[in-house]
Amino acid sequence: MTQKQPDAPNLKIQKCAHLPAMHRERRPEVAMLVCPGVTLLDILGPQTVLAPSCNIHLVWKNTHLIETDSGVVLKPALSFSECPHDLDVLLVGGCPLDIFQDAETLQFLADQGSRAKYVTSVCSGSLVLGAAGLLQGYRATSHWSMLKALRLFGATPVEARVVTDRNRVSGGGVTAGIDFGLEVLSQLLGEEIARLTQLAMEYDPAPPFDSGSPKKAGPALAQKVHDWMGPEYAERMAGALAEAAKSMNTSSS
Amino acid sequence: MTQKQPDAPNLKIQKCAHLPAMHRERRPEVAMLVCPGVTLLDILGPQTVLAPSCNIHLVWKNTHLIETDSGVVLKPALSFSECPHDLDVLLVGGCPLDIFQDAETLQFLADQGSRAKYVTSVCSGSLVLGAAGLLQGYRATSHWSMLKALRLFGATPVEARVVTDRNRVSGGGVTAGIDFGLEVLSQLLGEEIARLTQLAMEYDPAPPFDSGSPKKAGPALAQKVHDWMGPEYAERMAGALAEAAKSMNTSSS
Numbered sequence: 001m002t003q004k005q006p007d008a009p010n011l012k013i014q015k016c017a018h019l020p021a022m023h024r025e026r027r028p029e030v031a032m033l034v035c036p037g038v039t040l041l042d043i044l045g046p047q048t049v050l051a052p053s054c055n056i057h058l059v060w061k062n063t064h065l066i067e068t069d070s071g072v073v074l075k076p077a078l079s080f081s082e083c084p085h086d087l088d089v090l091l092v093g094g095c096p097l098d099i100f101q102d103a104e105t106l107q108f109l110a111d112q113g114s115r116a117k118y119v120t121s122v123c124s125g126s127l128v129l130g131a132a133g134l135l136q137g138y139r140a141t142s143h144w145s146m147l148k149a150l151r152l153f154g155a156t157p158v159e160a161r162v163v164t165d166r167n168r169v170s171g172g173g174v175t176a177g178i179d180f181g182l183e184v185l186s187q188l189l190g191e192e193i194a195r196l197t198q199l200a201m202e203y204d205p206a207p208p209f210d211s212g213s214p215k216k217a218g219p220a221l222a223q224k225v226h227d228w229m230g231p232e233y234a235e236r237m238a239g240a241l242a243e244a245a246k247s248m249n250t251s252s253s
Numbered sequence: 254m255t256q257k258q259p260d261a262p263n264l265k266i267q268k269c270a271h272l273p274a275m276h277r278e279r280r281p282e283v284a285m286l287v288c289p290g291v292t293l294l295d296i297l298g299p300q301t302v303l304a305p306s307c308n309i310h311l312v313w314k315n316t317h318l319i320e321t322d323s324g325v326v327l328k329p330a331l332s333f334s335e336c337p338h339d340l341d342v343l344l345v346g347g348c349p350l351d352i353f354q355d356a357e358t359l360q361f362l363a364d365q366g367s368r369a370k371y372v373t374s375v376c377s378g379s380l381v382l383g384a385a386g387l388l389q390g391y392r393a394t395s396h397w398s399m400l401k402a403l404r405l406f407g408a409t410p411v412e413a414r415v416v417t418d419r420n421r422v423s424g425g426g427v428t429a430g431i432d433f434g435l436e437v438l439s440q441l442l443g444e445e446i447a448r449l450t451q452l453a454m455e456y457d458p459a460p461p462f463d464s465g466s467p468k469k470a471g472p473a474l475a476q477k478v479h480d481w482m483g484p485e486y487a488e489r490m491a492g493a494l495a496e497a498a499k500s501m502n503t504s505s506s
Contacts, residue, residue, distance in 0.1 A: 013318045013326055016290030022481055037269030041301040048294040051323035065266045070304035073266055075326040096269060144455055161459040173455025175431060183461045195464035200478050202397055202426025204465025205458035206414040208436045211448035212457025225453050228275055
C-alpha cells in the first residue's frame with residue numbers, strides 16, 4: 001500500500017516577501033533555462049534585472065534540486081511541460097557540453113523559440129540556441145572564447161557586449177548578462193523602467209582592474225583562461241559543437 | 254514506531270562537474286550569509302568571482318530551502334553550527350528588516366566576525382554588520398539609499414564602490430558585489446588571479462544607460478526608487494535600525 005510521505009523537513013521552503021512590483025500592468029512571461037552545471041551568474045544577472053517587472057520561471061526537465069557550476073544548489077520552478085506556452089522571453093545561459101547532444105532540451109528550446117517574442121542568450125547560451133536551430137541567419141555574440149563557433153550554426157559572430165538582430169538578443173560572457181538584461185528590459189517595457197532598475201541595482205560599475213576582455217588583458221592572460229579550463233576542454237567543446245551542427249543540418253534538411 | 258523516511262524525489266540533488274580550480278594551494282574559507290529574502294545578486298556576484306579560488310559556504314540557521322527576494326529558491330549549504338570556525342572571509346548582503354532584531358544571527362556574525370580574517374559586506378549588508386557591532390570606528394559603504402544609516406552603528410559612511418578599512422571591506426549596492434569580489438580576491442590571493450577571474454567572467458561592463466547612481470540618474474529617478482520600495486519602507490527601516498542600534502549600545506555598555 002502506498003501512502004503519501006510527509007515532506008522531508010529540508011524540502012520545506014522558507015518563503016519571504018518578494019521585491020515590490022515595478023511594473024503593474026501585464027508582466028512579461030520570461031523562461032530561463034537552468035540545468036545541472038549552468039553558469040549561475042549568466043542567469044542570475046538578468047533574473048535580478050527583470051524580476052521586479054516580469055514573471056520569471058527557471059525551467060528544467062524536472063524540478064529536482066540542481067547544482068550549478070559554482071556549487072550553489074537551487075530549485076527549478078517549473079518543468080518543461082509546465083512552462084508557459086507563449087513566452088515573451090526565452091533565455092539560455094552557459095551549460096555543460098552534454099546539452100549539445102540533449103535532444104529533449106534542444107527540442108524544448110526550438111519549440112518555445114518558434115513562438116517567443118524574444119529569443120535570447122547570455123555567454124555560450126547562444127551556441128545552445130544555435131544547436132536548437134534558432135540562430136540561422138542571425139547576428140549574435142557569445143563568451144569571447146567561443147565566439148567564432150557561432151558560424152557552425154549559421155550565425156554571424158559579432159564582438160559586442162549585447163547584440164540585437166530582429167527578435168534575437170544575445171549578451172557576451174557571464175557579467176554581460178546585466179547589460180543584456182537592461183537592454184531587454186528597455187525593449188520590453190521602455191527605457192525609463194530600465195534606468196530605474198539600473199539605479200535600484202546601483203549599476204555604476206567600477207572594476208578595480210581593466211582585464212575584462214582579451215584585448216585589454218592581453219594574450220598571456222587569455223592563454224591562462226584556456227589553461228584554467230583544461231588543455232582538453234577546447235577539443236571536447238569543438239567535438240560537441242561539430243556533432244551538434246551535424247545533427248542540426250541533418251534534421252533540418 | 255518511527256521509521257526513516259525515504260528522501261522525497263525532489264530532494265535529490267542533480268550534481269555537476271564544478272568549475273576547475275583556479276588556485277590549488279590552500280583555498281580561503283568563505284562564509285556568505287543567506288536568509289529568506291536575501292538580495293540574491295549581493296551574494297551571487299562575489300560567489301561567482303570567488304568560487305574558482307575559494308571554498309564558499311552559503312550559511313543560514315538551517316539548510317531548509319529558502320526563497321530569495323527575487324523568487325529564486327536555493328539551499329543553504331551549512332547551518333550556523335556547521336560553519337567553519339576560523340573564516341578567511343565573512344560576507345553579509347542585503348537582508349529583510351527582521352534581521353536587525355534577530356539575536357541568533359547577529360550573535361553568529363559577531364562571533365565569526367571576531368575571528369574572520371576579512372569581515373565584509375555588499376549593499377545594506379554593512380548595516381547588518383553594524384548591528385552585530387562589527388563596524389564601530391570603521392569606514393564603510395552601503396547601498397546609496399541607506400548609506401547615512403551607518404552612523405547609527407558608529408561607522409563612518411563613505412560614498413564609494415568599494416571601501417577597505419583595515420580588515421573590513423564593504424561594497425555598494427547589489428551589482429557592486431562584482432567589483433567588491435575582485436577587490437577581495439586580489440587582497441586574498443594577489444592581483445593576477447583577480448585579473449584572470451575578471452577575464453574569465455568577461456567583466457568589461459558597458460551599461461546601455463548611465464543611471465547607476467543618484468547623481469547620474471537625477472533626483473526624480475531616485476525618488477521613484479523610494480516610491481517603488483513603498484512609502485512606508487523608509488520609516489520601517491529607520492525604526493528597525495534605531496531599535497538595533499539601541500540594543501547594540503545596551504549589550505556593549
